[in-house]
Amino acid sequence: MKENRYSRQTLLPEIGPGGQKKLEKSRAVVIGCGALGTNALSFLVRAGVGQVLVADRDIVDLSNLQRQTLFSERDIGRPKAKVAQEILQEINSDVEVDGQVVDISHANVEKLVKGATVVLDATDNMDTRFLVNDACVKHAIPWVYAGAVGVTGMVMPVFPKGPCLRCVFPALPQPGQLPTCDTVGIVNTLPAAVASLEVTEAFKIMQGKEPMMGLMVLDIWLGEFQKINVKKNPACQTCAKRDFKYLEARERKFAASLCGRNAVQIVPARELRGGLSDLRKQLAKLGDAKVVDGVLRFKSKEADLTVFADGRTIIAGTTNIAKAKTVFSKYIGD
Ligand SMILES: [Zn+2]
Incomplete structure (x- = not known):
């Protein structure tokens, strides 16, 4: 063969x-x-x-x-x-x-x-x-x-x-x-x-x-x-x-809009407190939340969020970094 x-x-x-x-x-x-x-x-x-x-x-x-x-x-x-x-x-x-x-x-x-x-x-x-x-x-x-x-x-x-x-x-x-x-x-x-x-x-x-x-x-x-x-x-x-x-370099960019996408990425300074499944349980009360392929997908009123295991989050539906940070703080934390 x-x-x-x-x-x-x-x-x-x-x-x-x-x-x-x-x-x-x-x-x-x-x-x-x-x-x-x-x-x-x-x-x-x-x-x-x-x-x-x-x-x-x-x-x-x-x-x-x-x-x-x-x-x-x-x-x-x-x-x-x-x-x-x-x-x-x-x-x-x-x-x-x-x-x-x-x-x-x-x-x-x-x-x-x-x-x-x-x-x-x-x-x-x-x-x-x-x-x-x-x-x-x-x-x-x-x-x-x-x-x-x-x-x-x-x-x-x-x-x-x-x-x-x-x-x-x-x-x-x-x-x-x-x-x-x-x-x-x-x-x-x-x-x-x-x-x-x-x-x-x-x-x-x-x-x-x-x-x-x-x-x-x-x-x-x-x-x-x-x-x-x-x-x-x-x-x-x-x-x-x-x-x-x-x-x-020790510092990481906290937030950046993603090339070619109507989306902003947020990299938190600290890792997630619980795991993704804990976060999913909390968010399920507020909207549609599921973990697939090791990432959490959450549809909130404001935007669609994709959260990775280390807490990094992509917020879709905006290129406005301030708005994305607000959404991040509201659902994932500071
Ligand atoms: Zn060189």
């Missing part, structure tokens, strides 16, 4: 039977399970990469279905990482797929990337990319940066010895400085193209082959691809000075 399954890529001189064996012994970690993540995961799992971990904090929303290829209408409201794990396992039962429902932070990013042959960026924000860059440079893991907004995409393999992401972007952008799919939208063919480039680089890395050098920028609408040379910055804080300040 195995010979047939991968015969079209073992035929290729770029992969061959030797390359296939290396893919099967590799571990790929995908950070994010949105448009880039679902496309990348499908390629990795179909190609027979031995172990695939995907980490994502969000639940499936109707507006995701336009471009996030592993999800269907029946999945709305379920954690993306769990749905992806189920679908991917059906696609290829030879691959070990691990879907982790987590909010990536300085506290868990090193644990998530540890042991990876390659890490694939599929996040929607620079904060997480800077964390991934710090963690991968620190632990000498190659990773592939990828971004897709509007009609423009970028891909760059990052090497632990540099050039790294901070050689290109030395500091985090100010909030509102970069366009997001929230503010400008996205054409659904773009993430598939960016994920194709990204996973091809990951295949080379997993086979121990030389990836492309530099930053690829593409405009999918104009059909233009441009490769920009990237040099290591000898004064780079991350890959030259090994000062991993994003990993050491």
